[in-house]
Amino acid sequence: MRTRLAVCLAASLLTLSVASSAQGPDSADYQHGGNQVRTATPIKHIVVIFQENIAFDHYFGTYPYAQNLPGEPAFYPAPFTPKVNGFTPELLTHNPNAANAGNGTGAINPFRLSPAQAATADQDHDYQPEQQAFDDDKMDLFPEYTGSGETLPGATVAEESNGQVMGYYDGNTVTAMWNYAQHFALNDNSYGSTFGASTQGAINLISGQTNGIVDSIDAGGVELADGQGGYTLVSDADPTDDMCSTTSGARVHMGGKNIGDLLNAKGITWGFFEGGFDLSTVNTNGTTGCARSTLSTVTNTVKADYIPHHQPFQYYTSTANPNHTRPTSVAMIGHQGDAANHEYDINDFYSAVQAHNMPAVSFLKAPGYEDGHAGYSDPLDEQAFVTQVINFLEKQPEWRDTAVIIAYDDSDGWYDHQASPHINGSQSSDDSLTGNGQCAARGMLPGINSNGKPVEGRCGFGPRLPMLVISPWARQNYVDHTLTDQASITRFIEDNWLNGQRLGGGSFDALSGPINGMFDFNMPFPMNRRLFLNEQTGEPLAHN
Numbered sequence: 001m002r003t004r005l006a007v008c009l010a011a012s013l014l015t016l017s018v019a020s021s022a023q024g025p026d027s028a029d030y031q032h033g034g035n036q037v038r039t040a041t042p043i044k045h046i047v048v049i050f051q052e053n054i055a056f057d058h059y060f061g062t063y064p065y066a067q068n069l070p071g072e073p074a075f076y077p078a079p080f081t082p083k084v085n086g087f088t089p090e091l092l093t094h095n096p097n098a099a100n101a102g103n104g105t106g107a108i109n110p111f112r113l114s115p116a117q118a119a120t121a122d123q124d125h126d127y128q129p130e131q132q133a134f135d136d137d138k139m140d141l142f143p144e145y146t147g148s149g150e151t152l153p154g155a156t157v158a159e160e161s162n163g164q165v166m167g168y169y170d171g172n173t174v175t176a177m178w179n180y181a182q183h184f185a186l187n188d189n190s191y192g193s194t195f196g197a198s199t200q201g202a203i204n205l206i207s208g209q210t211n212g213i214v215d216s217i218d219a220g221g222v223e224l225a226d227g228q229g230g231y232t233l234v235s236d237a238d239p240t241d242d243m244c245s246t247t248s249g250a251r252v253h254m255g256g257k258n259i260g261d262l263l264n265a266k267g268i269t270w271g272f273f274e275g276g277f278d279l280s281t282v283n284t285n286g287t288t289g290c291a292r293s294t295l296s297t298v299t300n301t302v303k304a305d306y307i308p309h310h311q312p313f314q315y316y317t318s319t320a321n322p323n324h325t326r327p328t329s330v331a332m333i334g335h336q337g338d339a340a341n342h343e344y345d346i347n348d349f350y351s352a353v354q355a356h357n358m359p360a361v362s363f364l365k366a367p368g369y370e371d372g373h374a375g376y377s378d379p380l381d382e383q384a385f386v387t388q389v390i391n392f393l394e395k396q397p398e399w400r401d402t403a404v405i406i407a408y409d410d411s412d413g414w415y416d417h418q419a420s421p422h423i424n425g426s427q428s429s430d431d432s433l434t435g436n437g438q439c440a441a442r443g444m445l446p447g448i449n450s451n452g453k454p455v456e457g458r459c460g461f462g463p464r465l466p467m468l469v470i471s472p473w474a475r476q477n478y479v480d481h482t483l484t485d486q487a488s489i490t491r492f493i494e495d496n497w498l499n500g501q502r503l504g505g506g507s508f509d510a511l512s513g514p515i516n517g518m519f520d521f522n523m524p525f526p527m528n529r530r531l532f533l534n535e536q537t538g539e540p541l542a543h544n
Contacts, residue, residue, distance in 0.1 A: 037268065037360065040496050041521050042473055044401040047362045047393065048489055049386055050205060052198060052310075052373035053125060053412030056188060056464040058167070059174045059379075061087040061110065061417075063181065066171035072115055073537040075171030075178050082479040084188040087168075091417050096140035097166060106143030106163030110415060113152075113167040115380065119299040121150040122375030123165050123413035127196040127234040130413060130463060131433040137419035142166065146413030166415045169379055175538030176383045177468065180390075180406070183531045184474040185518035190484040191420045192410055192462030193508045195433075198373075199236045201409030201486060202312035206363075207258040208487035208507035211447035211455045215240055215253035222250045224430055224457040228450035232457030234430055239314035241322040244279075244290035244306055253315060256448035257503050259361075259490050260319040260342060268497050269334035269359040271342045271349070272313050275367025276305025278345035279324045296369040296381050303368035303376040310365055310409070313343055334359030350392065358398050361493055364389060374412055380536075387535045390470055394530040403471035403519070405489055411463035420461040421483065423511055428456040446506040455506070461485050469518040472529035480517045488512040 037044070063084050064077035087110060095109045113120065124130075124146040132145040147162030159167065171178035180186075193204035200210050213223050213231040222235040233252060238245035240253040263270045282288040283305070285295065292305045313319040321343035332338040333352040346367065352358055365371065372382035386406060393399055422433075425441030433439040444454030467484065487508035492515050494501055502509050532541045 037497070041516075041519070042401055043403045043471070043496055045358050045360055045362070045398055045403070046493065046496070047364060047389070047402060047404045048205070049364045049389060049404060049406045050202070051366065051382060051386075051406065051408050052371040052377065053122075053410055054372055054408045054466060055411035055414035055416040056418070056466050057086060057110070057416040058411075058414040059169055059177055059466050060084055060181070060186070060188065061168045062170050063178060064171070066178070067112065068172060069114070072172040073175045073539050075175055078182055078477055081182065081477055084186070084479050085418060085481070086188070087417065095166070096138060097142055097415065100140045102141055103143035103147070103162070105158055105161040106147050106165070108143075108158045108163040108166055110166045110168055111159055113169050113173065115173045117152045117155065117167075118173060118378040118380045120152065120167065120374045120378070121148045121164055122373065123148050125197050125410050125413040127194070127200070127459070128430045128432050130195045130411070131431060131439065131459060133413065134419060134433055136434050139417055139419055142413070142415040165413060174379050174383065176387050176533050177406070177466070177538070179531065179533055179538060179540060180468050180470050182477050184471065184476065185469045185478045185480055187467040187480040187482065187484055187515070187518060189464070189481045190467040190488070191464050192460070193485045193487050194424070194458050194460035195462040196234055196410065197236045198409045199309045200233055202310055203233065203254065203315060204486045204508060205407070205409070205489060206260065206312045207254075207256060207503060208490055208509045208512070209256055209448060209503070209505060210234075210458060211506060212255040212449065213252045214255040217251040218248070219250045219252055223252065224428055226447055226450065226455035226457055228447060228453050228455050230447055230449055230455065232447070232455060234457050236309050238308040239311070239320065239322075241320060242308045242311070242314045243323055245308045253317075256505050258313065258316055258319060259493055259503070260313055260316075262494065262498055262501055262503065263361060264336050266498055267336065268361065270361035271334045271344050271352075271359045272311065272363040272365070273344045273346045273349040274306060274311050274365035275346045275370070277311075277324055277343065278326065278347065280326065281345070281347070294367055294369045296377060298378045298380050299369070299376055301369070301376045305367035305369075307368050310371070311343070319343070330355045331357055333357055353393070353396055353398070356398070358396070360497060372408075383538050384535050387533045387538065391532050391535065394532060399530070400472060403469060403473065405515075406466070406468040406470070407486065407489060408465045411465060416464045418464045420464060424458050424460045424508070426456045426459040430457065431459050433459055445508070445511075448505040450506070460508070467515075469515065471519065473519045473521060473523070474529070475518060475520050478518065482513050482515070482517045484513045484515055488515050492516070
């Protein structure tokens with residue numbers, strides 16, 4: 001039986017390979033839901049794992065070299081592993097933040113955080129403090145403006161002060177991420193579309209546009225007058241209509257289009273899957289509804305599984321599911337016209353894939369304790385989530401034409417040495433990148449209702465963030481230096497499924513660089529590109 005199955009599978013894959021080769025890598029048809037969906041590349045399924053609050057140097061500053069101390073998961077790079085734009089010896093021993101007295105007690109060099117120090121303080125990652133930390137691109141005031149500290153095992157006084165913002169992990173803690181970079185593709189020149197916090201990053205991911213607030217409640221301090229009669233979002237706020245949103249804090253509703261609108265218009269299946277979205281589920285600790293929560297044994301913190309301001313499609317009338325209505329069936333997940341309106345729980349993603357009803361475009365958001373956000377989550381819990389998802393996908397027949405993108409919503413204010421390119425300017429009271437009230441850049445994008453005139457509050461690009469592509473079609477052990485941002489993911493979706501259609505209305509997708517350099521679409525059909533990792537340690541499993 002096993003031999004027959006292997007022969008049948010090999011024959012099926014050969015048939016698919018020949019068909020794909022005949023069509024060419026730039027044009028491929030795929031049967032999906034009874035309709036032929038043409039894509040510009042061999043990628044038929046994209047899964048965006050959108051995590052929280054990590055700067056590039058915080059995870060990859062010393063890649064590919066780890067200290068490999070006793071008792072820690074080991075990491076040794078493959079021969080000829082390319083280096084990244086990370087920490088130089090000078091940055092590690094004579095850092096400009098250590099030399100700037102304005103940082104007070106926190107004026108220290110970058111320091112290694114061990115696996116035992118996975119639980120750290122949340123740093124300040126708001127729109128203006130992040131610009132102030134850049135200090136006109138001198139990158140030397142992170143402890144002063146974004147640093148925050150808490151007790152760490154074995155840490156110095158400075159490392160437990162605002163100097164904690166200078167901490168970084170290596171491959172003995174973020175072991176899975178480094179192993180994925182070894183076997184697939186990593187970009188070291190990718191940025192937040194703008195400066196700022198989680199909500200802005202999530203909305204930039206799907207629309208490239210944080211301008212266009214059309215309704216708000218208690219939003220003082222999170223919305224900024226855009227200079228054209230409208231408002232731009234510059235901090236975290238919950239969706240106005242989500243039944244799990246705050247009743248006392250800031251809430252906003254956005255206008256304009258998002259990528260879901262474009263996918264719907266073309267009949268492409270898609271979904272946003274977030275932990276805790278199903279309010280009927282009861283966790284093992286007895287919590288349910290909007291209060292579903294999980295204890296992290298790493299941070300020793302109980303955190304809500306569902307976080308409303310991490311769900312960007314809830315801000316738009318066209319793509320919202322404010323009452324968390326369940327899909328009518330697994331077969332309807334991802335499809336237009338169902339009551340769930342493309343918004344689901346993370347468990348629904350597993351159900352859909354197992355039923356071979358995998359949407360063409362899927363966005364995944366971990367339950368709070370696994371999303372990587374310092375203060376209530378951590379790299380070890382995040383690693384468990386990411387490896388579980390990818391190990392699962394690699395066992396599916398759809399893996400042959402799937403790409404997983406690991407990306408982040410913001411930097412959390414963690415120190416990164418690389419100043420971002422000045423792509424989009426702003427001159428408001430909340431801007432400080434190049435001077436008080438100034439974010440000088442080469443241009444300014446319009447807003448959604450500004451009649452083509454530039455709007456304030458979108459200073460960008462923001463801090464540098466990690467981006468990885470895991471796919472049979474990804475380049476192997478490759479570091480891409482192409483300039484990209486969060487909306488580059490939107491651009492790939494537009495280019496692959498929508499014939500290059502753009503959102504318009506001042507979206508960053510018009511400026512975003514492509515991620516195609518992280519793929520090799522000219523390789524022979526990649527039948528065996530899989531990497532299974534231990535979900536606790538991030539180390540490769542023996543059966544790879």
